[in-house]
Amino acid sequence: MEQQSTYRSKILAALENQDTSVIFDDTLENAMVLNMGPQHPATHGVLRLLLRLDGETVIKAVPDLGYLHRGYEKIAENTTYHEFIPHTDRLDYLSPLSNNVAYTLAVEKLAGIEAPPRAQYIRVIVSEMARIASHLVAVGSMGLDVGAVTILLWTFREREKLLDILDILTGARFTSSYARIGGVMQDLTDECIAALRSFLDQFPAKLDECTGLLNKNRIFIDRCDGVGVISKEDAIAIGLTGPNLRGAGVANDVRRDEPYLVYDQLDFDVITVEGGDALARYHVRVREMKESVRIIYQALDKLPKGPILAYDKPKRVLPQKERIYTKMEELIHDFMLVNFGINPPVGEIYQPFEAPKGELGFYIYSNGSGYPWRMKIRSPSFVNIQSIPIVLKGAMISDIVAVIGSLDPVMGDADK
Amino acid sequence: MTYDEILKGVTAKFPSSVISSNIYRGELTMVIRKSDIIQVCEFLKNECSFDALRDLFGLDMNTPIDRFFVAYNLYSLATRRRIRLKVPVDEKDLNVPTVTSIWSAANFHEREAYDMFGINFTGHPDLRRIYMPEDFEYFPLRKDFPLMGIPDSIPLPKK
Numbered sequence: 001m002e003q004q005s006t007y008r009s010k011i012l013a014a015l016e017n018q019d020t021s022v023i024f025d026d027t028l029e030n031a032m033v034l035n036m037g038p039q040h041p042a043t044h045g046v047l048r049l050l051l052r053l054d055g056e057t058v059i060k061a062v063p064d065l066g067y068l069h070r071g072y073e074k075i076a077e078n079t080t081y082h083e084f085i086p087h088t089d090r091l092d093y094l095s096p097l098s099n100n101v102a103y104t105l106a107v108e109k110l111a112g113i114e115a116p117p118r119a120q121y122i123r124v125i126v127s128e129m130a131r132i133a134s135h136l137v138a139v140g141s142m143g144l145d146v147g148a149v150t151i152l153l154w155t156f157r158e159r160e161k162l163l164d165i166l167d168i169l170t171g172a173r174f175t176s177s178y179a180r181i182g183g184v185m186q187d188l189t190d191e192c193i194a195a196l197r198s199f200l201d202q203f204p205a206k207l208d209e210c211t212g213l214l215n216k217n218r219i220f221i222d223r224c225d226g227v228g229v230i231s232k233e234d235a236i237a238i239g240l241t242g243p244n245l246r247g248a249g250v251a252n253d254v255r256r257d258e259p260y261l262v263y264d265q266l267d268f269d270v271i272t273v274e275g276g277d278a279l280a281r282y283h284v285r286v287r288e289m290k291e292s293v294r295i296i297y298q299a300l301d302k303l304p305k306g307p308i309l310a311y312d313k314p315k316r317v318l319p320q321k322e323r324i325y326t327k328m329e330e331l332i333h334d335f336m337l338v339n340f341g342i343n344p345p346v347g348e349i350y351q352p353f354e355a356p357k358g359e360l361g362f363y364i365y366s367n368g369s370g371y372p373w374r375m376k377i378r379s380p381s382f383v384n385i386q387s388i389p390i391v392l393k394g395a396m397i398s399d400i401v402a403v404i405g406s407l408d409p410v411m412g413d414a415d416k
Numbered sequence: 417m418t419y420d421e422i423l424k425g426v427t428a429k430f431p432s433s434v435i436s437s438n439i440y441r442g443e444l445t446m447v448i449r450k451s452d453i454i455q456v457c458e459f460l461k462n463e464c465s466f467d468a469l470r471d472l473f474g475l476d477m478n479t480p481i482d483r484f485f486v487a488y489n490l491y492s493l494a495t496r497r498r499i500r501l502k503v504p505v506d507e508k509d510l511n512v513p514t515v516t517s518i519w520s521a522a523n524f525h526e527r528e529a530y531d532m533f534g535i536n537f538t539g540h541p542d543l544r545r546i547y548m549p550e551d552f553e554y555f556p557l558r559k560d561f562p563l564m565g566i567p568d569s570i571p572l573p574k575k
Contacts, residue, residue: 014542066547073532074556078563109441236468236493239521250493257496347440350471350489350500363489365475378471378489386524415547 015050015062031059036400038067044141044404045411047385053397061392061400063385068415076375080341081107081181082318084375089175091379092413094137095130095356097166100179102353105260106362107181109351111344113313118306119183120261124299125196126169126178127261128292132203133162134356135243135285135292142282142405143214146223154210161199168192181342182317183309193300200293211286224278228391228403231276238390239383242358243288244407247281249274254354266298278406285408316342341370350378357381357413381413417495419444422464429459435504445500453503454513457488461518466490466499469515472525474533475502478559483507484533488515505535514540532557 015033037048046067052060072091076084088103089096101123108115115123140155163173169192170176170185178185214220230240235248245252253270255263271287273280310317318337319330348365358380365374384407391403419439426446427434433452438445448456460466471489482504491498505512514537516522526537527546534555537543544550554561554569 014544066545066549069547071556074561074563112441234520237520239469239519241470252493258498348445348500349441349443350498352470352498359470361471361489363471363473363487374475376471376473376487382524382528383521386521 012050015052015060034397038064044409047404047409047411047414049388049400051392051397051400056397058392058395058397058400061389063388065382065385065411065415068411070416072416073375073377076372078371080338080370081111081344081372082337082342084372085179085181086175086177089177090412091377091416092134092355092357092360092381092410093174094410095134096174096176097126097130097170097178098134098353098355098360100177101127101261102351102355102360103362104179104181105353106349106351106364107342107344110347110349110364110366111181111316111342113182113310113316115183115310116307117262117304118187119308119310121299121303122184122188122308123179124261124263124266125188125296125303126166126184128295128299129162129166129196131292131356132289133159133166135289136162138356138405138408139210139282139285142278142402142408143220145401145405146220148214148217148220151210151213154206154213158203158206158210165192165195165199168195180309180318182313183307187308188303193303196296197300200296203293204290207286207289214282221279223398223402224282224406226277226279227399228278228395228406229276230387230391234390235276235387238387240358240387241380241383242354242356243284244281244358244384244387246270246272247284247406248276249280254352254359258352260351260353262299262302265302266295268295278402281406281408316344343368343370352378355380357408357410358384360413377416379413379416381409381411382416385409385414417464417492417497419497419499422460422497422499425464426456426459430456443498443500445502447502447504450503450505450512453501454515454518456501457490457515457518460490460499460501464492465494466492466497468493469519469521469525470498472515472522472529474529474535474557476533476557476559481506484510484535486512486529486535510534510536511538512536513538516540531555534558 031054034051034053036051038046048064050062051058072087088099091099136155136159140152143151167173170178230248232248232250235245249272251270251272256270268291271284273283314333319334323330324334344366346368350361350363352359352361360380361378363376364372367373423437430452433449433456435447468491470491473487475485484505486503488501512535514526526540529535530543531545531547
């Protein structure tokens with residue numbers, strides 16, 4: 001009983017801390033504490049918010065995380081580099097391909113491997129597909145949160161087409177585990193390219209159809225315009241990245257600023273919208289999807305022929321399955337890689353990656369063994385949630401769902 | 417502003433603060449004395465335009481002296497540079513000054529480092545555990561914490 005009460009008092013003390021600039025002259029004398037979540041349809045998973053209210057106005061909000069904490073950083077220290085790839089699927093479960101690619105890029109930087117050109121282009125294609133799929137969910141569920149149900153059904157219909165293509169490519173709709181250290185798992189087939197091209201040909205028109213439901217919708221604009229405003233300075237200081245930062249008018253994109261893969265050879269715009277409110281963040285996501293379509297078209301046109309795994313590094317890259325059963329060298333390498341890991345040199349690296357939610361980064365400290373000594377996952381949603389208390393200060397209760405929907409946190413990502 | 421200029425600027429301003437530095441795979445890492453971290457961070461923010469703290473985390477090196485490190489991942493939106501600072505923290509004195517006054521982004525990250533390693537960020541406005549329950553007694557990312565957890569360390573709710 002004793003422990004229970006101290007736990008409650010600590011989180012309540014954080015809420016009741018008088019650190020607030022919102023002062024009301026005519027307090028209605030009905031201040032209350034409201035617990036929102038973790039089981040709430042508009043909190044996108046298991047986000048819990050403790051709210052201190054004055055009438056319908058939020059005086060202070062305290063986010064409470066950890067309901068989906070699985071300790072992936074601890075697991076990473078006890079698995080080999082290859083074994084950890086499936087775990088990355090479960091971080092941001094709306095865009096598993098981005099996480100796969102980000103993780104393998106980090107390990108490749110650490111171990112000094114470079115994926116062959118074809119694999120790099122395929123990685124660009126799949127991470128942009130993941131971006132479209134993730135933004136479709138973000139836009140659709142944001143519409144749902146503010147009362148527009150149709151948009152969710154329409155964006156999910158488009159996403160379903162994309163997931164069917166991912167099914168052909170990776171063998172799974174979610175939890176793809178597609179990227180490998182030194183390349184990708186299997187090749188982009190002509191069948192898959194044809195399906196992707198036919199999807200891309202019709203997608204912009206369908207997206208316009210979807211957003212046509214919202215762009216001039218009086219209710220949607222009234223619910224989102226000027227709601228959840230964050231200034232440029234606050235957005236940078238609190239560490240926002242990705243569409244949320246670009247929605248505050250800051251042109252920052254890892255793809256352009258610290259290019260990885262082959263993004264420096266592709267032509268795309270960094271979308272920024274001034275305003276910093278929920279509507280601006282919505283417009284950033286919609287326009288980014290169109291940029292992603294442009295990027296995928298370019299990558300498909302430039303897609304070179306060649307191997308999809310860096311077979312020139314046999315001590316770091318898993319060999320082809322057929323050869324394991326017939327060749328002695330490959331059998332030895334496979335045995336050593338599976339049992340002892342890739343043993344990258346001693347050192348520490350950080351590899352940033354522009355995931356749909358923002359900057360996803362993997363810091364890896366290697367002591368030369370097959371297991372990482374320390375892996376830190378810099379997850380974008382974790383930091384984006386940090387801005388909720390700022391943007392909610394002085395907002396109405398009904399704005400909370402619009403704000404959370406526009407910030408688009410995914411708890412698998414935030415809780416690690 | 418190149419890495420060399422940043423490093424020279426910091427060592428010129430704070431000659432005794434930088435314990436060591438290295439560039440590995442194109443990334444600059446500076447190990448900074450714990451007592452000077454606030455001044456160095458302020459200098460980097462104001463003079464070298466490192467306006468964003470992208471990450472902050474703990475490391476357990478499992479060594480008798482300077483067992484822990486706190487690492488800061490700084491990013492400059494203007495110059496698009498990224499550097500890493502590391503602060504050694506001895507097990508006997510787990511206090512590290514907070515940088516929340518310089519970058520408000522440090523709030524959640526410091527709470528996470530406290531939760532996972534038990535590093536005490538002095539002056540932090542709201543230093544609570546972020547992932548684990550408040551009454552949890554251990555620090556799970558320390559190397560002496562077993563992977564399978566400690567039985568009965570999270571008690572079931574009592575009626």
